[in-house]
Amino acid sequence: MAERPLILICNDDGITAPGIRNLIEVMNELGEVVVVAPDSPQSGMGHAITITGILRCDAVSIDDGPQLEYKCSGTPVDCVKLAVNEVLERKPDLIVSGINHGSNASINVIYSGTMSAAMEGCLEGIPSIGFSLCDFAWDANFKPALPFIKKIASKVLAEGLPQDVVLNVNIPKYIEGQEYKGIKMTRQCRGNWEEEFDARQDPRGRGYYWLTGKFVNYDSKTDHDEQALKDYYISVVPTKSDLTAHQEMAQLRAWNL
Amino acid sequence: MAERPLILICNDDGITAPGIRNLIEVMNELGEVVVVAPDSPQSGMGHAITITGILRCDAVSIDDGPQLEYKCSGTPVDCVKLAVNEVLERKPDLIVSGINHGSNASINVIYSGTMSAAMEGCLEGIPSIGFSLCDFAWDANFKPALPFIKKIASKVLAEGLPQDVVLNVNIPKYIEGQEYKGIKMTRQCRGNWEEEFDARQDPRGRGYYWLTGKFVNYDSKTDHDEQALKDYYISVVPTKSDLTAHQEMAQLRAWNL
Numbered sequence: 001m002a003e004r005p006l007i008l009i010c011n012d013d014g015i016t017a018p019g020i021r022n023l024i025e026v027m028n029e030l031g032e033v034v035v036v037a038p039d040s041p042q043s044g045m046g047h048a049i050t051i052t053g054i055l056r057c058d059a060v061s062i063d064d065g066p067q068l069e070y071k072c073s074g075t076p077v078d079c080v081k082l083a084v085n086e087v088l089e090r091k092p093d094l095i096v097s098g099i100n101h102g103s104n105a106s107i108n109v110i111y112s113g114t115m116s117a118a119m120e121g122c123l124e125g126i127p128s129i130g131f132s133l134c135d136f137a138w139d140a141n142f143k144p145a146l147p148f149i150k151k152i153a154s155k156v157l158a159e160g161l162p163q164d165v166v167l168n169v170n171i172p173k174y175i176e177g178q179e180y181k182g183i184k185m186t187r188q189c190r191g192n193w194e195e196e197f198d199a200r201q202d203p204r205g206r207g208y209y210w211l212t213g214k215f216v217n218y219d220s221k222t223d224h225d226e227q228a229l230k231d232y233y234i235s236v237v238p239t240k241s242d243l244t245a246h247q248e249m250a251q252l253r254a255w256n257l
Numbered sequence: 258m259a260e261r262p263l264i265l266i267c268n269d270d271g272i273t274a275p276g277i278r279n280l281i282e283v284m285n286e287l288g289e290v291v292v293v294a295p296d297s298p299q300s301g302m303g304h305a306i307t308i309t310g311i312l313r314c315d316a317v318s319i320d321d322g323p324q325l326e327y328k329c330s331g332t333p334v335d336c337v338k339l340a341v342n343e344v345l346e347r348k349p350d351l352i353v354s355g356i357n358h359g360s361n362a363s364i365n366v367i368y369s370g371t372m373s374a375a376m377e378g379c380l381e382g383i384p385s386i387g388f389s390l391c392d393f394a395w396d397a398n399f400k401p402a403l404p405f406i407k408k409i410a411s412k413v414l415a416e417g418l419p420q421d422v423v424l425n426v427n428i429p430k431y432i433e434g435q436e437y438k439g440i441k442m443t444r445q446c447r448g449n450w451e452e453e454f455d456a457r458q459d460p461r462g463r464g465y466y467w468l469t470g471k472f473v474n475y476d477s478k479t480d481h482d483e484q485a486l487k488d489y490y491i492s493v494v495p496t497k498s499d500l501t502a503h504q505e506m507a508q509l510r511a512w513n514l
């Protein structure tokens with residue numbers, strides 16, 4: 001890499017979220033940074049794209065750092081598509097998404113706008129990483145995680161990533177005075193959200209719902225991301241875009257449909 | 258199964274789309290049908306869920322079939338969550354999503370509301386299938402596909418599906434007078450959308466974009482869904498919710514982060 005690496009930053013909590021501001025701070029140490037991020041929160045948008053409406057993307061200045069920034073009216077995946085195809089003058093060397101306010105471990109990877117943005121980068125053939133802190137608070141303490149984020153991003157800049165693989169990095173909520181134990185390369189835990197809809201009535205007497213729920217770990221083993229996080233390790237799950245259930249193929253082919 | 262199987266139907270094109278109306282017709286032959294589907298088109302919503310707004314879900318009568326129907330203001334995944342947790346009195350025996358107007362083969366599986374609804378069913382532990390016809394037309398000819406859809410759904414009702422596996426069924430656009438060649442169990446093709454943003458100015462002179470693009474097949478082999486469809490076979494890809502790149506794990510662990 002002759003010139004300084006070009007790093008694209010996206011997220012799903014919106015361009016002003018503390019998580020992305022912390023990520024920008026670290027990435028400014030590693031390369032030329034361009035931010036293309038949603039102008040409003042886009043949590044839970046998964047891999048949604050905007051096909052029935054228009055997209056806005058406008059330059060914006062949020063702090064006095066060296067990065068260039070653009071706010072976009074679309075989803076996290078729209079941001080990456082727009083950045084790579086319209087905003088950036090060359091293909092970025094790295095795409096980082098986050099730091100998400102809240103866990104994207106286990107099945108959250110599927111619902112996560114943060115991880116979908118990183119996955120989209122991977123689909124574009126660019127080494128990509130999603131970072132999440134398991135702390136929903138707006139004023140969460142991101143600082144102790146930053147050296148680990150820098151280490152992982154530096155390694156990916158130096159080594160690249162296997163084809164069609166993106167990294168899902170989750171960081172435990174920081175406990176005051178307790179140092180993180182290190183980084184664990186692990187696998188996605190089997191689990192899911194069990195919903196409890198909160199049914200209400202509007203002032204006109206018409207019913208509506210709020211989606212709520214709690215995460216349930218269904219995994220019978222302990223070699224997974226949820227356990228690594230519980231053990232206070234930073235969890236890295238190599239995540240892929242080929243969803244084919246290759247292992248189950250023979251069993252299903254025997255159906256002779 | 259002592260009683261008639263309970264079948265939940267969802268889609269992403271909206272409850273009035275011809276694709277879902279055709280699917281309802283077939284499923285009425287196989288069991289008790291309940292439809293919970295979006296009240297408006299939700300294509301490209303991926304695995305998005307509604308967490309910052311409310312959800313409406315109201316009974317509706319669209320034709321004179323025996324099915325019960327509900328239109329929902331949310332995404333396809335919201336529909337499945339609401340159906341399983343609030344609308345249905347017992348766990349359904351099968352969830353079918355579609356018939357989508359347009360292909361969900363290859364990487365489309367990631368963007369697809371139709372497939373995300375089916376994946377959500379799978380996450381709830383219910384045998385689930387997504388059906389798509391590779392024809393975007395509102396008046397596409399679904400009829401020749403129906404016997405195949407019935408065959409696949411019947412087989413899944415009889416056999417179940419492996420844990421954490423959902424079927425992604427794609428059907429070629431029907432060519433008048435040419436019979437489908439059969440069903441192929443295959444894998445997700447490597448491919449992606451190459452975007453071409455259409456940049457315009459609004460009447461006030463402010464810029465905006467429309468997302469457009471074309472699918473590009475990056476796969477060097479031919480044992481995949483895109484080829485099966487090209488060969489006029491109905492493609493069935495067993496698709497899973499564990500996105501871990503297990504094969505690349507050893508290589509990445511050697512980084513010793």
